[in-house]
Amino acid sequence: MKKVSESTVARLSVYLRLLTEVSATGVATLASEELARRCGTSAAQVRKDLSFFGTFGKRGLGYSVPELTAALRQILGLERRWRVALIGAGKIGAALMAYQDFRRQGFDIVAVFDTDEAKIGVDWNGLVVQADAELPRCLKGIDIAIVAVPGEAAQGVVDRVVAAGVRAILNFAPIKLNVPEHVAVKTVNMALELEGLSYALVNEARRSRRVTSRPAASRG
Amino acid sequence: MKKVSESTVARLSVYLRLLTEVSATGVATLASEELARRCGTSAAQVRKDLSFFGTFGKRGLGYSVPELTAALRQILGLERRWRVALIGAGKIGAALMAYQDFRRQGFDIVAVFDTDEAKIGVDWNGLVVQADAELPRCLKGIDIAIVAVPGEAAQGVVDRVVAAGVRAILNFAPIKLNVPEHVAVKTVNMALELEGLSYALVNEARRSRRVTSRPAASRG
Numbered sequence: 342m343k344k345v346s347e348s349t350v351a352r353l354s355v356y357l358r359l360l361t362e363v364s365a366t367g368v369a370t371l372a373s374e375e376l377a378r379r380c381g382t383s384a385a386q387v388r389k390d391l392s393f394f395g396t397f398g399k400r401g402l403g404y405s406v407p408e409l410t411a412a413l414r415q416i417l418g419l420e421r422r423w424r425v426a427l428i429g430a431g432k433i434g435a436a437l438m439a440y441q442d443f444r445r446q447g448f449d450i451v452a453v454f455d456t457d458e459a460k461i462g463v464d465w466n467g468l469v470v471q472a473d474a475e476l477p478r479c480l481k482g483i484d485i486a487i488v489a490v491p492g493e494a495a496q497g498v499v500d501r502v503v504a505a506g507v508r509a510i511l512n513f514a515p516i517k518l519n520v521p522e523h524v525a526v527k528t529v530n531m532a533l534e535l536e537g538l539s540y541a542l543v544n545e546a547r548r549s550r551r552v553t554s555r556p557a558a559s560r561g
Numbered sequence: 562m563k564k565v566s567e568s569t570v571a572r573l574s575v576y577l578r579l580l581t582e583v584s585a586t587g588v589a590t591l592a593s594e595e596l597a598r599r600c601g602t603s604a605a606q607v608r609k610d611l612s613f614f615g616t617f618g619k620r621g622l623g624y625s626v627p628e629l630t631a632a633l634r635q636i637l638g639l640e641r642r643w644r645v646a647l648i649g650a651g652k653i654g655a656a657l658m659a660y661q662d663f664r665r666q667g668f669d670i671v672a673v674f675d676t677d678e679a680k681i682g683v684d685w686n687g688l689v690v691q692a693d694a695e696l697p698r699c700l701k702g703i704d705i706a707i708v709a710v711p712g713e714a715a716q717g718v719v720d721r722v723v724a725a726g727v728r729a730i731l732n733f734a735p736i737k738l739n740v741p742e743h744v745a746v747k748t749v750n751m752a753l754e755l756e757g758l759s760y761a762l763v764n765e766a767r768r769s770r771r772v773t774s775r776p777a778a779s780r781g
Contacts (some may be wrong), residue, residue, distance in 0.1 A: 345764075347757060350755065350756070351649070351753055351761075352733045353721075353756075354735075354750075354752070354753045355735070355736065355737055357756075358712060358735050359736075362712065362713060369724075372564035380736070380737055381737030381738065381739050382737065384645070399663070400689045414625060416758055416760070416763075417756045417759060417760050417763075418690055418756075418759035418762055418763030418764075419756065419759060422687050423652060423759055423762075426612070426628075432656075432659055432660065433656075433660075435655030435656075436652075436653075436655075436659070437651055437751075439656070440652065440653075440751065441757065442751075442752050443752070446752055446756070447593070447758075448755055449758070471698030471781065484762060485755070485758055485762075487774065492578060492582065494584060508761075508765065509749070509759075509761060510758075510763050511754055511755060511758060515574075515575070515578050515601055516575065516578070516600070516601070517602065518601065519601050523765065525683040525758050525761035525762070525765075527700070527754035527755075527757050527758055529747055529749060529751055529754055530574075530762075531657075531660065532662050532663070532666055533571055533574045533575070533662075534731055534747035534749055535663065535666065535668055535705070535731060535747075536570070536573075536574045536577075536637045536638075536666070537570050537574070537640035537745070537747050538572060538705055538729040538730075538731060538745050538747055539637055539639060539643055539659065539667070539668075539729075540570045540636070540637050540638055541704075541728075542638055542704060542705075542728060542729050542745070543636075543638030543642070544565075545636075545671060545728065546744075548710070552764075
């Protein structure tokens with residue numbers, strides 16, 4: 342199988358989400374143009390993304406909603422449940438525990454860790470917080486680690502998570518993590534996304550100032 | 562100024578975060594190699610990223626931490642405060658309201674909207690929830706809209722947000738949004754990130770099965 346890009350995999354998730362919505366309305370087939378339009382992409386892109394994984398749909402008939410749904414679920418590894426450990430029992434961790442879509446999609450948070458003595462051993466959102474020192478022992482059988490610790494602690498935590506054999510990490514710490522090639526990392530950084538927006542706003546303003554030759558506002 | 566890629570802008574945010582940490586420890590200068598190493602990139606990449614915006618640092622001396630901090634803050638549009646509207650007073654919205662880093666970094670959530678009659682007019686995390694119908698009138702002066710509504714409602718909301726003149730959107734809905742070119746969109750989708758990880762786990766397992774010629778597990 343050819344190397345599939347992260348953006349292709351992300352689009353498969355988007356297709357699956359639309360198919361799930363469509364399925365709930367009782368629609369049985371969907372043309373690739375319609376699928377593409379409702380996912381904000383082109384029919385050619387849909388066909389290319391799916392071509393990595395086999396042949397789907399019939400010319401003139403479109404895709405069978407249940408068949409393509411099942412295929413995408415299998416491709417994305419959603420046909421089974423995943424055991425997830427949460428490292429960091431803070432605000433972000435609490436929001437994640439409340440995020441019911443995780444469980445609905447097959448991701449079960451089954452363990453939570455923290456370094457705070459006041460939290461260890463205490464029930465927290467239905468799980469007993471374990472000591473950070475227990476990581477090596479307690480990560481056996483964990484598929485995915487969610488790292489929700491401060492930036493300066495994150496790389497150290499990740500090194501121990503990787504040493505314990507975990508091969509997938511969802512990172513909320515605002516740093517770039519170094520991991521071996523066999524470990525998959527996805528980073529969610531809302532502050533960074535917001536800064537991307539403020540950059541775009543400032544930059545757009547700078548551009549339009551140049552274009553219209555309006556006097557530059559004081560930087561005050 | 563040349564078109565700067567989103568990944569460069571994201572790295573600038575990472576550099577800024579490291580500089581802020583370093584600054585708190587009283588360090589006044591930082592070599593590009595050290596900055597690069599601690600941000601998980603190369604010195605050449607750091608120099609290239611910064612070269613879009615001017616000349617920083619002195620050969621053999623490295624970067625002045627306060628000067629580079631100030632420059633990055635200005636480049637990223639963090640020298641001012643931004644007025645943010647939250648659309649969707651649900652679980653994700655509540656987690657965002659509790660996320661104090663937003664405010665610390667200059668992003669003030671000043672308005673919240675929902676369609677749920679039971680929520681409208683009620684105090685919610687310190688703001689009174691406004692009716693969705695008020696969007697066109699109440700988005701005046703808003704810089705950034707956070708869209709935290711269900712997928713099927715998101716594009717409609719975004720169309721009205723854009724029509725009201727908002728030029729930056731942070732999207733938590735699990736769909737790809739269509740917006741005019743002058744509008745910046747960043748999407749945060751935790752379910753999608755998790756699916757990227759489960760894809761990687763399944764795919765890695767498939768690859769190693771092929772490599773070691775172990776019999777393929779039943780698809781059940």
